[in-house]
Amino acid sequence: MTSPMYEIRDASKRFGGVLALDGLDFHLGAGEVVGLLGDNGAGKSTLIKMMSGIVPPDAGQVFVDGGEVQVRSRRDSQKIGIETIYQDTALVDSMSIVRNIFMGRELVGKRGFLDHRRMREVAIDVLRTTVHISGIDDPDKEVGALSGGQKQAVAIARAVYFKRRILLLDEPTSALSVRETENLLGYIKRLRDEGVSSVLVTHNLYHAYQVCDRFVVMSHGRKVFDVAKADTSIDELTRHVVLT
Amino acid sequence: MNRPVAWIRRVGQIPGGGILIVFVAIQIVCIAGGLLFPAQFRYLASGNISVMLQAIPTLGVISLGVGMLMIAGEFDLSVGSVYTFASIAAAALLNDFSVPAWVGLIAAIAIGAAIGVLNGLITLAFALPSFIVTLGAMLFWRGMILLMHGALSIDFEPDPVFQAVFGGSIGLLPASFLWLVLFCVGFHVMLQHRRLGNHMFAVGGNRDAAYAIGIRPGQVKLIAFALAGGMAALSGVFSATRVNSITPVGGAGLELQAIAACVIGGLSLNGGRGSVLGIFLGAALIYTIQDLLLLLRAPGFYLDIFVGALIVGAAILNQVAARSAKR
Numbered sequence: 001m002t003s004p005m006y007e008i009r010d011a012s013k014r015f016g017g018v019l020a021l022d023g024l025d026f027h028l029g030a031g032e033v034v035g036l037l038g039d040n041g042a043g044k045s046t047l048i049k050m051m052s053g054i055v056p057p058d059a060g061q062v063f064v065d066g067g068e069v070q071v072r073s074r075r076d077s078q079k080i081g082i083e084t085i086y087q088d089t090a091l092v093d094s095m096s097i098v099r100n101i102f103m104g105r106e107l108v109g110k111r112g113f114l115d116h117r118r119m120r121e122v123a124i125d126v127l128r129t130t131v132h133i134s135g136i137d138d139p140d141k142e143v144g145a146l147s148g149g150q151k152q153a154v155a156i157a158r159a160v161y162f163k164r165r166i167l168l169l170d171e172p173t174s175a176l177s178v179r180e181t182e183n184l185l186g187y188i189k190r191l192r193d194e195g196v197s198s199v200l201v202t203h204n205l206y207h208a209y210q211v212c213d214r215f216v217v218m219s220h221g222r223k224v225f226d227v228a229k230a231d232t233s234i235d236e237l238t239r240h241v242v243l244t
Numbered sequence: 245m246n247r248p249v250a251w252i253r254r255v256g257q258i259p260g261g262g263i264l265i266v267f268v269a270i271q272i273v274c275i276a277g278g279l280l281f282p283a284q285f286r287y288l289a290s291g292n293i294s295v296m297l298q299a300i301p302t303l304g305v306i307s308l309g310v311g312m313l314m315i316a317g318e319f320d321l322s323v324g325s326v327y328t329f330a331s332i333a334a335a336a337l338l339n340d341f342s343v344p345a346w347v348g349l350i351a352a353i354a355i356g357a358a359i360g361v362l363n364g365l366i367t368l369a370f371a372l373p374s375f376i377v378t379l380g381a382m383l384f385w386r387g388m389i390l391l392m393h394g395a396l397s398i399d400f401e402p403d404p405v406f407q408a409v410f411g412g413s414i415g416l417l418p419a420s421f422l423w424l425v426l427f428c429v430g431f432h433v434m435l436q437h438r439r440l441g442n443h444m445f446a447v448g449g450n451r452d453a454a455y456a457i458g459i460r461p462g463q464v465k466l467i468a469f470a471l472a473g474g475m476a477a478l479s480g481v482f483s484a485t486r487v488n489s490i491t492p493v494g495g496a497g498l499e500l501q502a503i504a505a506c507v508i509g510g511l512s513l514n515g516g517r518g519s520v521l522g523i524f525l526g527a528a529l530i531y532t533i534q535d536l537l538l539l540l541r542a543p544g545f546y547l548d549i550f551v552g553a554l555i556v557g558a559a560i561l562n563q564v565a566a567r568s569a570k571r
Contacts, residue, residue, distance in 0.1 A: 054456050074458040090456040092449035094516035103446050104457040106439050113437045 003066035005030045005197065006080075006166060011060030013046055013221075020046040021057070022221035028166065028197050033188060035208035036201045037241050038218035044201045047218070048170045051199070052084040053077035081165030085155050085172045093144030097136065098123040100143050101158045126157045148175035156184060160191075167191060167198040173207060185211045205241070209234050219244040260522030262561055263509055267525045270532060285539055294416045296535050301420040302483050303501055304527040307509075308431050309475025310502040311523040315435070316468035317448035317515030318374040322363060322381035323476035323502060327495035329385045330356040331480030332393050335400040335490055345402030349410075352477040359385065360473025364466040374469075382499060389492050397491040400484040411485040420482045424524075427475075432520040444468060449516025504551060505530055508558040529554070 004027040013021040020043045028034055036044050049055040053074045062071050064080050071077050077084075084090075091100050098116075101123050107115045123139040136150055143154060152175045159167060167188070173181045188198050188211050202208050208215065215232065217225035217240045225240040255261045278287035286292055306323055313320050333355055334348035343351075363381050367374040402410075412419045435441035446454040447461045455461055476495075484490045507513065508529055509522030530551055537546050 052456070074456065078458055084456070086456060090450075090453040092446050092453050092516065094449040094512070095445055099442060099445070103442065103454065104459045106442055108439065112439070113433075114439065114442065116437075 003063065004028060005065060007063040008047075008051070009061045009063070011047075011050060012058050013043075013050060013055060014058055015046075019221050021050070021060075024060075024218075024221065024223055026216065026223065028199060031192050031195045031197060032214060033192050033198045033200060033212045035212035035215045036199055036218065037205065037208060037215055037237065038224075038244075039241060041220075042218040043221040044218055045170055046221075048084065048086075048168050048199065048201060051077065051166075051168055052082055082168060083159040083163050083166070084168040084170070085152075085159045086170050091143045091151055091154060093142065095143060097127070097139045097141055097143060097146075097154055100154055101126070101161065103158075105162065122161065123157070126161045127153065149177055149180055152176055153180070156187075160187070163191065163196055165196060167196055168201075169198060170201045171203070172200070173202065173204065181207065205234055205237055209237070217241055217244065256565075259517075259519035260510055260525060262565060263522050263525045263529070263558070267529055267532075270529070270536075274532070274536060287536075287539060290416055292535065292539070294413070294418065296531055297416065297421045298418045298486065299531045299534075300528050301418070301424040302479050303498070303505055303530065304424045304524060305420075305427060305479040305482060306476050306498055307502040307505040307523050307527045308427055308520070309472035310499070311506045311509070311511055311518055311520070312431065312435070312444060313374075313465075313468040313472040314503070314506050314511050314513070315448045315515060315518045316444040316465050317451065318364075318367065318465055318468065319378060319503070320360065320363060320469065320472040320476075321375065321378040321499045322359065322385055323472060324495035324498035324500075325382050325385035325389070326356045326359050326473050326476040327480035327483075327498055328490065328492060329359075329389050329480075330477030331400070331484045331490050332389060332398055332492065334481055335398045335484060336393070338402065339399065345406035348402070349406075349478075349481050352481050353474045356477025356480075357470040357474035360469040360471070360476075361466055363473070364469030367469075368462050368465065386496070393492060395492055397489050399489055400481075401488050402485060407485060410482060418486075420486065423482070428520050428524050435520060440464070440467065445516055447515075501530065502527075504555050507555055507562075510558070510562050512562070526558075 007027040009025055011021050011024045011026070012019070022043075024043070024047065026047065036047065038044055046055060050057050051071070053071045053076050056072045062069050069076070069080065071080070092103065095103070098119050102119050107119050107122070109115050120139055127136055127139065136146070136153065143151060146154065152172065156172065169188075172184060176184065185207060188200065191198065200208060200212060209229070212229060214228050215225070215237055216223055217237070224244045252265060256265055274287045277285045282288065306327060310320055310323055330352040334352035337343045337348045337351055338345060359381065363374065363378050366372065367377045408419070410419055410423070414422075435444065443454065443459050443464045446457075446459055447464045451461050480490070480495065483494070505526035506518065506523055507526070509518070509524070509526030511518035511522060533550050533554070534547050537550065
């Protein structure tokens with residue numbers, strides 16, 4: 001059997017008295033979109049944070065293309081090619097849209113000076129072409145002045161611009177309008193066609209069913225159901241989310 | 245809307261622009277007063293101008309370091325003590341070990357930066373508010389000055405070249421003011437055009453978001469702490485060179501004046517906001533008002549009243565500006 005592109009084996013994480021992840025196994029294939037489902041407190045966000053390196057695991061191994069890697073910081077996960085859109089968006093309100101998109105990965109010229117003009121152009125381009133969020137006319141606007149949906153759009157634009165292999169989306173649609181949500185889901189599909197894998201955390205089974213190739217249902221830090229889209233239905237998924 | 249009003253509005257929207265408008269307005273009034281009543285209001289007398297330009301750099305240099313740290317989301321209340329401690333250390337090196345003055349200057353900056361880093365390490369390692377840690381450091385190093393040196397003032401007499409480069413003047417322009425301008429340009433470039441500056445804004449604005457995106461907040465904050473300590477030491481040596489003597493209690497109160505300059509200059513106490521232009525003008529404005537009151541022969545306590553009102557007024561203005569920017 002060939003090894004999957006990305007795999008976590010036997011991952012555990014404890015926060016005080018709570019076992020957020022309890023010996024979890026999870027894998028992701030190349031160009032695959034996996035829906036990560038489960039009720040609140042099932043451990044979905046912890047898994048996403050572990051994959052992006054901001055929550056180091058207590059135990060467990062990570063394999064990329066069959067080789068074991070250490071993921072203990074955001075930099076480690078960046079090397080693997082992971083981009084994350086967080087539930088709480090991870091933006092700095094007091095900074096402009098452009099500065100937020102390029103935060104930590106600023107474009108610089110030869111002598112290390114920030115290339116403000118190029119960053120501005122890219123930001124305008126990404127905002128216009130990928131997320132189609134109306135109302136963002138000025139990329140120099142402070143993020144604190146934006147609505148929830150617009151903020152989410154900036155977070156999406158950032159992940160989309162830096163996308164490489166794996167896109168993690170933690171409740172990305174919670175602040176979006178119907179039309180914005182459709183755009184985002186369409187974009188996940190387009191990225192899959194380009195070979196980018198995604199993990200989509202959501203409470204909305206209809207959204208998940210629309211774009212995902214496979215579903216993983218979690219409960220109390222464990223994987224309780226793992227099924228390909230072809231072998232299941234929304235009803236069956238609902239039962240597993242609600243009853244486990 | 246007519247053109248000047250629109251123009252003033254545009255200036256008001258750039259970082260530090262609000263304070264710039266206030267500063268220019270006060271200067272216009274003062275200069276007009278100086279021209280109209282040259283005998284009674286000696287604002288434009290060369291002696292007055294040179295005294296003012298000599299006074300600003302002490303606070304300006306220290307405020308630059310404190311400001312960077314505030315933008316990165318932390319405070320340093322120990323800069324006044326560091327200012328004195330590091331310059332006395334430099335003077336002791338000159339007097340007792342007869343090292344060249346520039347070695348003393350570098351040693352002072354290194355001591356200041358080291359104290360800053362120590363403040364930062366304690367703050368970060370125990371997740372304490374830097375306000376508390378540096379309040380302790382302020383008292384600690386103030387006491388260390390008296391323990392190691394005593395309460396007597398100490399001479400600081402560097403070689404003539406050093407004296408000219410840091411304490412001389414070109415016409416009315418003191419060397420220390422030119423140094424301040426140079427540092428302002430350098431810090432502005434760092435803040436606006438280098439990665440480090442961008443990371444300071446990010447870490448000060450939202451530490452968790454900066455961390456989630458791959459910035460190391462601890463590292464950025466330590467650099468900012470080092471800058472605050474190093475600039476305080478540098479300011480101490482500048483002052484020592486100007487008057488060729490250091491009093492062990494000389495730096496007391498500077499830490500609050502520096503924070504005042506930063507707040508007047510539009511820096512947020514919560515971090516993540518501010519500009520070098522604002523810091524410079526904040527420091528310059530405090531001394532302009534001091535000078536103004538001296539020229540009007542107002543008793544000394546008027547300065548506290550005016551600066552106190554100015555701080556609160558500036559904070560209110562900044563708050564209003566931040567709110568209107570959100571709409």
